[in-house]
């Protein structure tokens with residue numbers, strides 16, 4: 001029986017023009033391109049034809065099928081577009097409304113304080129030295145003149161790992177030994193920022209993880225006057241040039257003599273308020289002249305070299321500057337806290 005492929009295509013295209021939705025379109029696809037569609041059925045008879053007719057028949061059949069397929073793709077695209085427009089018109093989406101503005105990111109308040117500290121010490125010639133968070137017991141304690149069983153270790157209980165003597169550092173001070181051993185006998189002027197860890201009760205004032213910024217200067221004629229001058233200049237740059245400062249004697253095993261530095265309370269300007277606990281002063285860092293034993297452990301001969309060191313908590317300073325009452329906000333990941341800065 002002769003097959004009229006032109007008629008099959010013509011009927012298919014006529015039916016397609018009437019298909020006006022995705023449902024009708026799918027029914028059309030099954031009827032006109034599916035397994036029992038006329039064009040497919042005709043192509044299925046190819047094997048029964050005399051050999052000499054097969055080639056021409058197959059060609060015409062494939063052309064017809066391709067014509068229907070092309071028409072289908074075009075119709076499908078048209079229907080999709082029409083349905084999309086209809087949905088947009090019917091739905092609540094107002095495509096002419098202005099876009100929603102993205103919230104701008106900002107730096108974490110601690111990062112901002114850290115960057116100010118870096119800039120101030122950078123201008124005074126201090127380099128940033130990155131030291132490791134994971135330390136040995138020796139670096140964290142013994143080499144800093146805190147022997148095993150020394151009661152000072154009670155102040156710095158830490159996290160231990162399963163490897164013997166490998167701990168998370170409780171302060172940035174072990175970095176002092178690393179720089180000294182690396183740079184000896186060169187003079188040193190570095191700050192060592194980084195995270196510290198302590199095994200403590202988490203409260204509004206103390207977390208188990210916090211930042212410190214350590215400082216170290218080693219040279220041949222460094223005195224307590226250099227320490228006081230450097231740290232006073234730092235406080236003036238960070239808190240304002242009028243702010244008063246004072247040093248109080250204190251004790252740290254790795255410095256001798258040791259001191260704490262206070263700045264005049266910038267909340268009440270020294271009058272006394274809840275932030276400074278009515279004292280008029282805020283404690284911002286510990287400092288001192290590097291202990292001869294520590295110098296020696298770093299490779300420096302204490303008869304020739306001297307130096308000063310200091311350590312501060314930038315989060316505590318940030319809390320004072322912004323009257324933040326709870327240190328836990330820093331890592332609680334609450335954008336409402338962060339958006340205030």
Ligand code: DAH
Nearest residue numbers: 171173286287288309310311
């Ligand atoms: N490492 C001390 C602490 O965590 C802080 C400190 C005090 C560091 C005095 C120093 C220093 O370098 O001289 O409490």
